[in-house]
Amino acid sequence: MQPIHDLAATLMRRSDELAAHTEEPGKITRRYGTPALAEVMGIVEGWMRDAGMQTRRDAIGNLFGLLAGPSDDCPRLMLGGHLDSVRDAGRYDGVLGVLSAIATVEVLRDREEPLPFAIEVVAFADEEGVRFHSLYLGSWSAIGALPPGLLDATDADGITVRQAIRDWGFDPEGALEGSLAECEYIGFVEAHIEQGPRLEVAGIPVGVVSGIVGTRRAHLDVYGTAGHAGTVPMADRHDALVATSEIILAIDEGGRSHENAVATVGEIAVRPGASNVITGGARISLDLRHPDGAVVDELYDEIRTRSAAIAARWKVDIAWRTGQKVEAMSCDDALSGALAAAVEAAGHEPVRLFSGAGHDAVAMSRVMPTTMLFTRCKGGISHNPAESIASEDAAATIDVLVRFVDAMAAMHGR
Ligand code: HGY
Ligand code: MN
Ligand code: MN
DSSP: OOOHHHHHHHHHHHHHHHHTOOSSTTSOOOOTTOHHHHHHHHHHHHHHHHTTOEEEEOTTOOEEEEEOOSSTTSOEEEEEEEOOOOTTOOSSTTHHHHHHHHHHHHHHHTOSSOOSSEEEEEEESOSSOTTTSOTTHHHHHHTTOOOGGGGGOBOTTSOBHHHHHHHTTOOTTGGGSOOOOSSOEEEEEEEEEOOSSHHHHHTOSEEEEEEEOEEEEEEEEEEOOOEETTTSOGGGOOOHHHHHHHHHHHHHHHHHTSTTOEEEOOOEEEESOOTTEEOOEEEEEEEEEESSHHHHHHHHHHHHHHHHHHHHHTTOEEEEEEEEEEOOEEOOHHHHHHHHHHHHHTTSOOOEEEESSOOHHHHHTTTSOEEEEEEOOGGGOOSSTTOOOOHHHHHHHHHHHHHHHHHHHHHTTO
């Protein structure tokens, strides 16, 4: 068996290798259905096979590797993460979950004593939702909960999810049916960088996740009147960008007015987008989050009320395009307890922390006991190319996952 530190060094090297596969040279960008994502899926599938796993792809393009258990219909323990990314991303978001799961299998595969269950490693094909503005396409599809209407959502080029699945060589109708095996799943555990500073501040390499915030996404279209920047008097303007700017500030204020809430405008597009033309139209994205879904709804209503008043004042029209709403989730107590015991057995203080970031664990928690292991990341930086982890923290992650699997084996009749 390879020492854990060697496996961690391999994980770091593999993360660097995957980082080179991108839509945007010099950055890391891998959206659903792109050649860059297809490339890394192929590479990771090879690593899964090298680790002794049988592999398969499902109808939306998720990748699964199976380390067989005592029988074909035996229970499965699922580990994994996602291989898509945001734009100009870091190299560990999602990838750490997939690669640490493969490393864990490489430890387990060499064991004399078989496990009483199979290990299934998943690499989801779209967690970030960058292309279609919808989180968790891969994991919703895997659990058979992809909303049928989502197949008609379009990307910036007007391509539907349905077409993108087909273009990638997969099956859009099949993507509605779910792709988990017909067996008992004893749980899903996702290792993921914390994407926040708490573990680093506490001086602890790993932490157990207690729950994940609820999220709500939308787009706002602002309709003004394009005009000549030199000839339209200020008092006669219907400037969509000025109105949008004030609405963005109102959104930010809304996020600050509710403790533990966050409100973000990450996308903006203006029409026609010329320096000597008064902006005729604008579109912005909205991302709201809070541990309590009712607060997310309250905040959304407040923002819509304020944006209507701002639009009236600037003599523009607005239209909200309500998007995805995902309820908050609490991690499974028993699974989290076993994970915390594994953290402690590995020699670390078993802290629990709440996730402000969304994860596929939200979807998986709808169908099986689910928890997450956070790994310390430098400065808490993520969704940023400066995202980084230490190899010894990758080693701590693998060590805890192996101990966790052993604990689950003891609980399930090894
Ligand atoms: O948006 C999120 O929280 C996650 O990174 N998809
Ligand atoms: Mn992310
Ligand atoms: Mn992620």
